[in-house]
Amino acid sequence: MSAVRLRDLTRSYGPRTVLDVAGLDIEQGEFVCLIGRSGSGKSTLLRALAGLDGDVAGDGRIQVPARRSVLFQDSRLLPWASVADNVTLGLRGDGVGDAAATALADVGLAGREKDWPSALSGGEQQRVALARALVREPELLLADEPFGALDALTRLRMHALLRRLVAEHRPTVVLVTHDVDEALALAERVLVLEDGRVVLDHRPTPRTADDLLAERRRLLAALGVDEDTSTRLRETA
Amino acid sequence: MTTTPIRPAPEVRHDALAGADSHVRLRRLAPRQLGALGLGIGPLVALVVWQVASSTGLLPEQQLASPLTAVTTGWEMLTTGELLPHVAASARRAYLGLGIGVALGLGLALLSGLTRSGEAAVDSLVQIKRAIPTLALIPLAILWLGIGETMKVAVIATAVLVPIYLNTHAGLRSIDQRYVELAQTTDVGRAEFIRRIALPGSLPGFLTGLRLAVTMCWTSLVVLEQINATEGIGYVMNRARDFGQTDVIVVGLVIYAVLGLASDALVRVVQGRALSYRKGMGS
Ligand SMILES: Nc1ncnc2c1ncn2[C@@H]1O[C@H](COP(=O)(O)OP(=O)(O)OP(=O)(O)O)[C@@H](O)[C@H]1O
Ligand SMILES: [Mg+2]
Numbered sequence: 257m258s259a260v261r262l263r264d265l266t267r268s269y270g271p272r273t274v275l276d277v278a279g280l281d282i283e284q285g286e287f288v289c290l291i292g293r294s295g296s297g298k299s300t301l302l303r304a305l306a307g308l309d310g311d312v313a314g315d316g317r318i319q320v321p322a323r324r325s326v327l328f329q330d331s332r333l334l335p336w337a338s339v340a341d342n343v344t345l346g347l348r349g350d351g352v353g354d355a356a357a358t359a360l361a362d363v364g365l366a367g368r369e370k371d372w373p374s375a376l377s378g379g380e381q382q383r384v385a386l387a388r389a390l391v392r393e394p395e396l397l398l399a400d401e402p403f404g405a406l407d408a409l410t411r412l413r414m415h416a417l418l419r420r421l422v423a424e425h426r427p428t429v430v431l432v433t434h435d436v437d438e439a440l441a442l443a444e445r446v447l448v449l450e451d452g453r454v455v456l457d458h459r460p461t462p463r464t465a466d467d468l469l470a471e472r473r474r475l476l477a478a479l480g481v482d483e484d485t486s487t488r489l490r491e492t493a
Numbered sequence: 494m495t496t497t498p499i500r501p502a503p504e505v506r507h508d509a510l511a512g513a514d515s516h517v518r519l520r521r522l523a524p525r526q527l528g529a530l531g532l533g534i535g536p537l538v539a540l541v542v543w544q545v546a547s548s549t550g551l552l553p554e555q556q557l558a559s560p561l562t563a564v565t566t567g568w569e570m571l572t573t574g575e576l577l578p579h580v581a582a583s584a585r586r587a588y589l590g591l592g593i594g595v596a597l598g599l600g601l602a603l604l605s606g607l608t609r610s611g612e613a614a615v616d617s618l619v620q621i622k623r624a625i626p627t628l629a630l631i632p633l634a635i636l637w638l639g640i641g642e643t644m645k646v647a648v649i650a651t652a653v654l655v656p657i658y659l660n661t662h663a664g665l666r667s668i669d670q671r672y673v674e675l676a677q678t679t680d681v682g683r684a685e686f687i688r689r690i691a692l693p694g695s696l697p698g699f700l701t702g703l704r705l706a707v708t709m710c711w712t713s714l715v716v717l718e719q720i721n722a723t724e725g726i727g728y729v730m731n732r733a734r735d736f737g738q739t740d741v742i743v744v745g746l747v748i749y750a751v752l753g754l755a756s757d758a759l760v761r762v763v764q765g766r767a768l769s770y771r772k773g774m775g776s
Contacts, residue, residue, distance in 0.1 A: 308674055326678040332671055336693040336770050345689065346679035374769040388679070 258319075259284040259396060259428040260305065264314030267300050267309065267452075275300045275314070275452040282445075284395075287422060287429045289439035293479060298432040299400055301449065305430060306398050321395035321428070325388075325401040331381035333373035333388075340369035343388045359391035360384070362421060379410040386418070390425055397422070399431040403438070412424035415441050436475045440468065448478040558740035567747065580748060582724035584716055586642065587752075590649025591710040597650065598657025598706075599699065605658075606665030607691060619658050627652035628716055640721040648717060649710050656705035664698020665691060700764045707756035711749050714727040 260282035268273035275297045279397040281289055294297050303309045304318060306311045306326050343356040360366055363383040365376075373381055382402065389397060403411045419442065424427055433439055439446050440460055448456035462468040476482070540560055546552040547559030554562070570576040601619060604611035631648060638644035668691060676686050718727025726745050733741035 304679060308677060324678065326674075328671070328675075330671070332675050333689065334675075334693070336509060336696070339690065341689075345675070346681040346685065392679070463682065 257284060259286070260283060260430070261317075261319040261322055263317040265301075265304060265314070265318065267297075267304060267312050267314035269312070273306070273452060277316075277452075277454055278300065280447075280454065282428055282430065285426050285428055287442060287444045288431070289443035289446050290432045290449060291434060291436060291439050291446060291475065291479065292331075292432060294434065296435075296449045297452040300452070302398055302400050302430065302432050305396070323392065323394045324396045324398060325390065325392055325394035325427075327385055327389045327397065327399035329401045331373070331385040333379075333381055333384055335373055335423050337373075338369065339365070339371050339373060339376070339384055342373065342384060343391055345388065347392065355391050359387040362390070362424075363387045363417060379406055379414065382406060382414065383417070386421070387415075390421055390427075393425065394427045397427040397429045397431075399429070401432055401434065404433075411438070412422055418442065436472055436479070439475065440471055446475060448475065450478075450480075520581075539619040554739065555737055556739065558738075558743050560743075562740045563743035563747070566738075567744040570741075570744060574630075576744075576748075579724055579726050579729050583711075583718070583726045584752070586645050586717070586725065587649060587674075587714060590646045591653050591706060592655025593646065594650035594664040594710070595657050595703065595706060598654040598702070599661055601654070602658045602661035602665065602695075602699075603687075603691075606685065606695070610615055616662070619655065623655050623659065624653065627713055631716070631720070635720070645717045645720075645722075649713050652713055653710050656709065657699065657702040658667050660698040660702030660705070661695050664695030664699075667698070668694040692763055697768055700760065700767065703766070704760045708753040711753050715745075715749075 258281040260280070262277050264279070265275060265277040266273055274295075290298050290301065300309070300312070300313075303312075304314070305320055306324060307320075308326070321454070334345070335340075337345070340353065340356040344352045347355070349466055357366070357369060360368060363386050365380060365383055365387070368376070368380075368384075373384065375432040376384065382405075385402075403414050406414060431442060440462070443460070445457070445459045447454050448458075456475075457475065460471040460475075462471050481485065543552070543557075544560045547554070547562075549556070552559075558566070567576070601615050605615040605619075606612070627648060630651065631644075634644045634648050638647055672690050672694065675681075676690060681689070714725065715727040715730060718725040719731050722728040726748055730742050730745035733739075733745070
């Protein structure tokens with residue numbers, strides 16, 4: 257059974273339709289990366305899935321699991337609440353404190369429960385946000401460029417951490433990124449969005465380094481970047 | 494509660510002369526905080542000039558008593574036990590008015606900051622009240638409430654209400670929309686939203702309002718205590734004016750200043766502790 261099911265989904269700002277997805281099904285437990293140029297509608301689609309776009313005009317049917325967590329680009333921790341209180345925001349009942357401790361240990365932040373968020377590094381803050389997202393055992397994890405603000409090294413570590421935790425909790429994941437390499441590192445399925453439409457729906461299965469390069473070229477081509485330009489950019493960078 | 498707000502490193506000197514070697518330091522974009530000593534320089538200079546002017550006869554006693562005379566008078570009034578009942582009477586009025594005003598201001602701010610209908614009902618009323626000077630309300634207050642204590646406390650409360658309301662309301666309004674989204678995605682209900690996001694988010698604004706309020710609650714007293722009062726610092730000062738005792742007037746002014754500054758310092762301590770989660774510049 258599909259965990260996420262979209263039919264004739266449109267969203268528009270004024271006269272401009274920025275999202276127009278005829279149909280999309282995502283299987284339970286699937287890890288989907290959504291890539292696309294800036295302004296292609298990735299965040300719009302993610303916010304529609306998260307139910308955060310009540311004020312945006314649009315139409316269509318969305319079927320998503322009730323238990324959803326959202327991981328934002330900023331860690332979005334409440335600065336006046338301790339790390340543990342941030343993790344358990346919105347949770348009730350006994351055992352909430354233990355759950356926080358476990359979730360924090362899972363992201364390698366055991367013992368930081370009582371710290372203020374301002375005492376953590378950017379990467380650590382994003383790990384707290386990850387703990388907050390996973391502690392409520394979501395069936396669907398939605399992430400909008402969650403590692404966009406992190407340095408390359410921290411980002412690689414976060415990839416490994418996310419892969420491990422997702423393997424453990426098995427939520428369905430939709431992760432927005434503009435980084436093809438990030439998509440290839442994480443996704444079982446990559447969707448390329450252009451002008452609000454899904455123009456490529458692809459399951460990369462690279463076995464060798466050459467495969468990986470081919471996949472990379474393919475995704476970049478779908479994004480309108482030919483390999484020549486991208487390598488030249490890499491060399492001059 | 495394991496972290497403390499950032500303080501300047503101990504080796505940083507705070508006297509006004511530090512900075513002579515500042516060219517070797519990193520340039521700071523935010524000004525260094527002045528220590529208590531630095532902040533005291535202005536008043537100290539003013540005091541010396543004042544004393545010199547008095548001693549040389551430049552400033553006659555009937556215009557303004559010299560600092561030394563005022564200190565002597567103040568000490569006498571204190572030791573004879575004449576002063577304390579007046580201070581107590583004023584403090585009672587000021588803090589009763591403060592308490593009622595803070596409660597009202599906070600309640601109205603929450604009403605107006607958290608509900609649309611509340612805002613429609615409350616906000617413009619308070620804005621109008623803000624435009625009217627407190628003392629201009631006294632005639633009406635007397636007609637409604639008489640010339641007794643009730644009227645005095647009510648006037649103080651309505652004065653105090655304004656900065657509390659304005660700052661708390663602004664604090665609530667400025668709560669980041671991103672936190673509202675966060676609440677939506679974490680199943681935070683209305684009550685929990687108020688408790689864990691709205692109240693802590695508006696606390697800095699409320700405390701700024703409180704700092705203004707604690708000094709403000711004293712300022713209306715001088716005028717209010719001209720009306721049917723037999724006790725209070727304002728009463729003492731007005732009587733002194735009738736007798737031309739400028740030293741007593743100075744004593745009254747000093748008491749106001751000390752009480753105002755002490756209250757402000759107290760709120761700043763509370764502020765520092767309550768907002769210790771922030772690593773900020775200055776306060
Ligand atoms: N609040 C808004 N008002 C008007 N137009 C908007 C608004 N939000 C987004 N848009 C428009 O909708 C389109 C899609 O925006 P969206 O944020 O989904 O892009 P994105 O793919 O997430 O881009 P990026 O990679 O830069 O984050 C853009 O053209 C943008 O200009
Ligand atoms: Mg976006």
